[in-house]
Amino acid sequence: MEQRSVIVGIGHTSYGAHPGRSTISLKVEAVQRALQDAGIAKDRIDGLFVKYPTSRFESLYAVKVAEALGLEQLHICGGWDQGGAANISQIALADQAIRSGQCEVAVVCFADNPKSGSNWAYSRARNEADEKYGWLGTAAYFALFAQRHMALHGTTAEDLGRIAVQIRAHGAQNPNAQLRKALTLDDYLSRPFMVEPLRRDDMALISDGGAAIVITSQKVAEQMGGTLPVAVLGYGQAINATTREDLTTTGAQASAQRAFSMAGLTPRDVQLAQLYDCFTPTVLVTLEDYGFCKKGQAGHFIREEGIGIGGRLPLNTSGGLLSETGMPGMQLIIEAVRQLRGTANLQVKSASNAVVSGWGGAMQTHSTLILGT
Amino acid sequence: MTQHTNSPDHLAGYWKKVGEQSLTCMACKQCAHHFLPSLDACPQCLSFDVHLVDASGRARLLSWVTFHHAYRPELVSRVPYIVALVELEEGPRMITNLPMPSTGLVAGMELTVRFVPHGDELIPNFEPQIAELENGLNT
Numbered sequence: 269m270e271q272r273s274v275i276v277g278i279g280h281t282s283y284g285a286h287p288g289r290s291t292i293s294l295k296v297e298a299v300q301r302a303l304q305d306a307g308i309a310k311d312r313i314d315g316l317f318v319k320y321p322t323s324r325f326e327s328l329y330a331v332k333v334a335e336a337l338g339l340e341q342l343h344i345c346g347g348w349d350q351g352g353a354a355n356i357s358q359i360a361l362a363d364q365a366i367r368s369g370q371c372e373v374a375v376v377c378f379a380d381n382p383k384s385g386s387n388w389a390y391s392r393a394r395n396e397a398d399e400k401y402g403w404l405g406t407a408a409y410f411a412l413f414a415q416r417h418m419a420l421h422g423t424t425a426e427d428l429g430r431i432a433v434q435i436r437a438h439g440a441q442n443p444n445a446q447l448r449k450a451l452t453l454d455d456y457l458s459r460p461f462m463v464e465p466l467r468r469d470d471m472a473l474i475s476d477g478g479a480a481i482v483i484t485s486q487k488v489a490e491q492m493g494g495t496l497p498v499a500v501l502g503y504g505q506a507i508n509a510t511t512r513e514d515l516t517t518t519g520a521q522a523s524a525q526r527a528f529s530m531a532g533l534t535p536r537d538v539q540l541a542q543l544y545d546c547f548t549p550t551v552l553v554t555l556e557d558y559g560f561c562k563k564g565q566a567g568h569f570i571r572e573e574g575i576g577i578g579g580r581l582p583l584n585t586s587g588g589l590l591s592e593t594g595m596p597g598m599q600l601i602i603e604a605v606r607q608l609r610g611t612a613n614l615q616v617k618s619a620s621n622a623v624v625s626g627w628g629g630a631m632q633t634h635s636t637l638i639l640g641t
Numbered sequence: 642m643t644q645h646t647n648s649p650d651h652l653a654g655y656w657k658k659v660g661e662q663s664l665t666c667m668a669c670k671q672c673a674h675h676f677l678p679s680l681d682a683c684p685q686c687l688s689f690d691v692h693l694v695d696a697s698g699r700a701r702l703l704s705w706v707t708f709h710h711a712y713r714p715e716l717v718s719r720v721p722y723i724v725a726l727v728e729l730e731e732g733p734r735m736i737t738n739l740p741m742p743s744t745g746l747v748a749g750m751e752l753t754v755r756f757v758p759h760g761d762e763l764i765p766n767f768e769p770q771i772a773e774l775e776n777g778l779n780t
Contacts, residue, residue: 391712397678400764403724403736404712412726416704419748464707464721464743515704515726 273363274489274497275639277306277482278602283446283593286476287384291321292336294379294478299337302480307494308373310337313482315365315374316345317358322596323382323389333377343371351628352544352596353505354378356635359601360503362483372488378598379478387474407471409630410547411463416515417552418465421564425465427571429456431548432469434575435584439591442613446473447591470548472589479598481605498608501621502531502638509632516564519634520557520625527636528559533621535559538638540607540616541581542600542624545588554625555581558636582616597626601637608641651679654693662756664765665693666733677733698754700727700767703734707743727752727767738766745769 279301281294295318303310316339318330326332330347334340344365348354355378362374382389390406393399417423433451440450451469459467489497504526506519528534535558543554552566560581561569573580586592586603593599604622606612621640627633651667658665667676669683670690682689705725711717723739723746738757739746752767 395678398736400759401724401736401738402708402712402716402719402722404708404716408706408708408724411706412704412724415706416748419704460709461707462710464709466706 271367271486272499272501273366273483274486274499275359275481275483275605276489276492276494276497277302277304277308278480278605279303279305280479280599280602281379281477283444283475283477283595283599285383286381289381289384289476291324291379291381291478292333294381294476295333295377295480296336298379298478298480299375299377302375302377302482305495306482306492308482308484308492310339312373313337313339313375314341314343315362315371316342317362317374317376318347319354319358319378319596320347320349321378321380322351323380323386344374350505350633350635352546353626353628353633353635355597355601356503356624356626356637357505359481359483359500359637360505360635363500363503366483366485373482373484375480375482377478377480378595380595381476382594383474383476385476390474405463406630407463407466407547410549411466413515413553413631414465414547414549417549417564420516421567423552423564423567425457426453427552427567428465428470428548429453430567430570431545431551431575432456432590434570435545435588435590436469437576438585438614439587442586442592445587445592446475446594447587466547466549469590472546473591473594475594477593477595479595479602481598481601496609496641498605498639498641500637501533501640502527502529503636504530505633505635507633516553518553518557518631520554520627520636523634523636524558524623524625527623527638531621531638531640533638538581538621538623539619540585540604540622541583542585542588542604542622543583544597544600544625544627545584545590546596546627548590550627550631551583553631558623558625577614577616585612585614585616596628600624600626604637604639608639651681651691651693655679656762658693659756659763659765662763664696664698664754666696666729666731667691668694668731675729675731675733677729677735694731696754697730699730700752700754702739702746702748702750702752702767702769703728704748705739705743705746707741725767738764740766740768
């Protein structure tokens with residue numbers, strides 16, 4: 269395999285509420301921290317990839333971020349429109365740009381402020397007809413998927429609950445997490461439904477915050493000689509319609525196959541995962557479509573194999589979207605990097621690879637990233 | 642030959658027919674693909690030679706959710722309500738409502754369209770065929 273790109277810097281703002289802060293201000297703070305972490309001067313950045321905020325679409329947004337960062341000599345700059353799959357896809361784009369010589373040091377960043385600002389994006393109707401049926405919000409799509417999974421595969425409320433309980437347990441021990449409150453399965457089951465079969469504890473937090481990573485070539489990383497570089501081993505992406513032929517099988521399958529093939533790994537080799545948990549059912553389907561278990565078996569896998577720190581596949585070790593921050597995905601990438609550096613808060617012993625996933629929209633877009641040392 | 646005319650307003654036509662208590666879906670005259678929501682070109686063969694055709698009103702239940710949370714103040718009096726994804730006999734899938742309660746609903750069960758008032762218009766809803774509901778309750 270040719271030279272791999274490496275992640276050399278990670279940075280984020282505090283998670284929670286940032287009243288009055290613009291998304292650009294949050295991004296500048298995150299990028300400043302990521303550069304500091306990388307030990308690299310701002311002027312070295314010649315590639316910038318920006319996922320626009322979920323709460324407000326804005327054209328030429330990446331250019332505005334570049335201006336706020338005082339970056340006027342970029343060789344490549346833009347944004348990729350895939351919702352929560354975009355952060356990983358932009359790391360893939362940055363890798364391609366670096367390896368083809370289009371840029372040398374790239375920053376991938378995201379920020380949003382739906383907690384202090386508008387959370388309209390999470391409760392809207394997609395069109396006029398949906399409004400008439402009361403088909404509102406993002407959660408309902410995932411509830412619809414979960415119900416089908418329950419009907420076809422016998423998945424239970426307890427199966428969903430165990431995902432929330434484990435991820436919340438990780439978040440409860442993360443000093444940076446927005447929600448540091450552990451949850452028992454009994455607590456979970458006693459809460460009312462929001463959109464049945466989902467409860468509030470099945471759903472991502474609403475959060476303000478920004479996060480950034482710095483990615484470059486192995487050669488530049490060696491010259492810099494900073495912290496342990498984390499290599500981009502593989503990636504893939506896929507889109508699929510909201511009304512897939514089989515609702516319970518998704519684009520995650522094709523996305524992961526490409527990523528595993530590029531990395532030369534199989535699900536069996538994977539030591540830890542950071543799976544996009546905007547709603548608990550996405551964890552179920554990702555475990556199945558990635559091949560960690562067979563279709564319909566994710567509940568069993570979680571129960572029998574374990575997704576905690578000592579389990580077969582420790583996942584969302586800093587609390588994910590359910591507990592660390594509701595930010596759509598950058599926190600998962602950052603936690604995977606911390607785990608592979610050996611600097612995570614809840615460290616998985618001698619981890620040398622990690623899988624990260626991203627979902628966008630109502631599971632129409634998917635992106636997979638495999639990192640390693 | 643296919644005429645590329647100005648986009649006919651299939652969506653308006655769909656809702657006009659609903660007002661007349663008739664359910665329709667889009668059909669392509671070139672490849673016979675049936676689809677919803679309304680588009681002015683066939684997503685299968687990309688022909689613009691598409692039109693609304695009557696649907697039988699029979700469908701199968703794919704999945705459903707129950708909204709207990711009212712996302713809008715005007716929905717407070719409506720919760721809990723069921724939203725379902727159904728597959729029409731002709732193939733297209735659509736979002737719709739089913740009557741409460743959700744007890745006895747089973748994936749794959751047969752449904753029939755009925756038209757219910759929504760403000761001063763009608764919307765298509767579906768309900769389980771009585772025999773299906775009894776089967777569901779027994780399983």
